Amino acid sequence: MTTPGTGTASGIELRHLRAFTAVARHRSFTRAAEELLITQPALSRTVAQLETALGVRLLDRSSRHVELTDTGAEFLVHSERTLASFEAAVAAARHESTLRLGFSWLLPDPWARRTIARFERDTGARVDLVRRDDPLDALDRSAVDIALLRGSRPVEPPRRTMHLYDEQRVAVCARDSETAEAGHLEWRDAADWTLVVNTASGTTGPWTWPEGDGPRRLVETANFDEWLESVAAGRGIGIVPEVAEHRIHHPAVRFLPLTGAPPSPVRLAYLPDAGARPALLRRFLDVARLVAAQGTHAAEA
Known part of the structure; x- marks a missing residue:
């Protein structure tokens, strides 16, 4: 029989790995115990059992905040991979x-x-x-x-x-609008815009500026399709990540450079x-x- 502390994996169970990874992620026994729905003393005992079985120290408890030792940081990578593989195997068996x-x-x-x-x-x-x-x-x-x-x-x-x-931001407007003729926009001129905003998942809206500094006029839409068609109809301009310029193909809109805009x-x-x-x-x-x-x-x- 293998004695504890010899550095073998004898006696190590998945519950030990789950306990250790939870503490390592949260850097806290208290929050990890809440996540795992067990008491803090029980969690501490489980992690101590793991360290004893491995014969190494995984966590430094000497400070107010729990920290990983160098060995603990290395073990965490393998522990998470092991748990992920196990859960994938179980899920596969259950078709989940x-x-x-x-x-x-x-x-x-x-x-x-x-x-x-x-x-x-x-x-x-x-x-x-x-x-x-x-x-x-x-x-x-x-x-x-x-x-x-x-x-x-x-x-x-x-x-x-x-x-x-x-991602960098660009402007988009109706192809036949006066804005399109200007050729580019300046972020500092945002107060003068009529901005079309996707309130559900848009990247740029009133929340993007300090209060009182953003566009004074807004056109609110509920999803991406409404946002795009509102811009195409000349209701205002939109601001999107530059990836949209390569992926959106709409005959009625034009993309413009936007100078001075913060990244998204x-x-x-x-x-x-x-x-x-x-x-x-x-x-x-x-x-x-x-x-x-x-x-x-x-x-x-």
Whole structure:
């Protein structure tokens, strides 16, 4: 029989890995215990059992905040992969190996394509693409597991967001409008615009400016299609990420350079304590971050 502390994997169970990864993510035994629905002493004992079985220290409890040791940081990567693979295997056996990615319009390419392909290859799970006018609402109703967001609109707890990268903004207007004849727009002139806003999932709206600094006239629409047709009809101008210029083909609109505009962030929103496959979700976030860091988010010509 192997004695504890010899560095073998004897006696290590999935509950040990789940306990450790929860503490590592939250950097808190209290919040991790709340997520796992167990008491804090029970969680502490479970993590201690894991450290004893491995013969190493994974967490530094010497400060007010729990921190990973170097060994703990390395072990966390493998622990999350193990949990993700296990959940994918169980889900596959139950025909449930699917993660649903919600979006409102224009998934960024090639980032989305490469992220999905790598995630599916690494886990054996499948990503379903779910279009919703309001992906955050779909997330709250458990209609999707992750929501892709564009723009700087605030996201309230308990949702969390992960920043991927930033996109440049361009202006779009009716092709036969006076704005189109100007050839370009200046961000500093926003107060003079009539801005068409997609209130459900738009990237640019009143929330983009400090109070009182934005456009004085707004035309509100409820989804992407209404927004595009309102711009085409000459109701006002729209502001979108530059990817739209390569992906939207509408005969009645024209895209214009926009000088001085701040970048538009691309984020993923998720509920960390919801759903039956938290490790699979975490694995998708890891892959998404890695692909974004590799600079593969720019649109291909």
